[in-house]
Amino acid sequence: MPEPYKLTVAEASKMIKHGGLTPKDLVESLLERIKELEPKLDAWVTVDAEGALKAAKALTMEAQKGSLRSPLHGIAVGIKDIYATKALRTTMGSPIYHDNVPDRDSNVVARLREAGAIILGKTETTEFAYLDPAPTRNPWNTGYTPGGSSSGSAAAVAARMCPLAFGTQTGGSVMRPASFCGVAAMKPTHDLLCREGIYPQSWSLDHAGFMSRSVEDLKLTLEALTGVQDRSIIRKPRIGLPTSYFNEAGDEEVTRNYEETVKKLREAGGEILDIKLPDSFRFVHQAHRIIMFAEAASIHEARFRETPTLYRSHMQGEIVSGLIIPSSTYLHAQRIREKFRNEVTASMTSLDALLTPTALTPALKGLTSTGDAAFNVPWSLTGFPTVTIPSGLTDEGLPLGAQLIAGPYDEVKLLSVAAWCELALPFDAEPPLQ
């Protein structure tokens, strides 16, 4: 048997079901792994060893009696530090919340516990899930950013510190770090997962999402959280390629990898179709900025006026800019959003999914910038579900990703397409951490 920390969700779940692994063994192995690698990576704000072991023992006893709550029974999970966790410090990556200990769980965390998942600890986030970076380093090269804002979750999954971790996305904060760290991730439709207890960046743009190391793991996680079970297999997906922007705005290695990805999918039997982006696409990034800034300013206004210096520079810029956006501009941005959503929905009706690169660049050198969310922003604006899977490595050995997008609530189909693509784009590289 491999070391338990190396197991994916699906592998560990199967072994727990058949008695070949206990939740306690899994947690102990992951805690050892964290102890070994955390000094290099800074992926965790808080590791709850005591709480995780206590839960693992209880879930081990349940499993030994043949009682399994869900596919996540006994699976240890990392939680981005903007999800409230009962009796476990939740900082939002901000000194304002340095000592904040919630008295209840966020909805997603409560559901995870009910499903038998074990909360291993809280992962690093950028300040209030915006752009001011976390200290986390990329497991593929510690001189590079892991991306953000779900920085610790992506690094922890990539480094085999946990097989599953949760993040949030307002622009590209689940997809981009997953791509930079070479893991799979899903951002379901905007309101599919309840955001109660997650500190907001922007009410109408925030999404809960999760990262793991395979599409099968994403399927099992969605199943545990929503009860939707589907094992359908797609034979010949119809995949749309935008004929502008996504095929030309990325850096050279990203664009080359995208072309190679398309070639491999076509050779595997996928039906690849060109899709023209609607005219309203030209304004989606600006509309996103206006909406996100106005909503963030509304969330932070009172505290910012009292203690502006407790915010870091990107957050200060977002709040001040957001405070001066006229309501008419905010509403105009919302109308552009609706127009784009309607137009792009119409252009996707004959498709199973759209395909784009996940990020404009591979992970950037240094820790001052978490990268650019431009390829993810349109789908955060529409609220459509997205999945990213690894699609290769750069010459420097940094991961690249392929992003798949489906229409609202088409998660089951999206995951089937992603599973098909994963087979056509085998990726078995691991971060060189030993």
Added chain:
Amino acid sequence: MVKNREDYVRYYIDSAKRLGIPIEPLIQSIVKTAEAAWAVDSYEVEPSDEPAEKSPRRRIR
């Protein structure tokens, strides 16, 4: 009302100054937001918020 990109930038910087917060380090963010607002406001969207094709599909349950 402001009419071009330069007017937008001036309007946003003046508005930010009125907040009484030192804005010099934030100028880049304010200018980018002013430019986004200019782009958003310059794009014409039909006054109706209801897509035409949506209505006939609705059914009373």
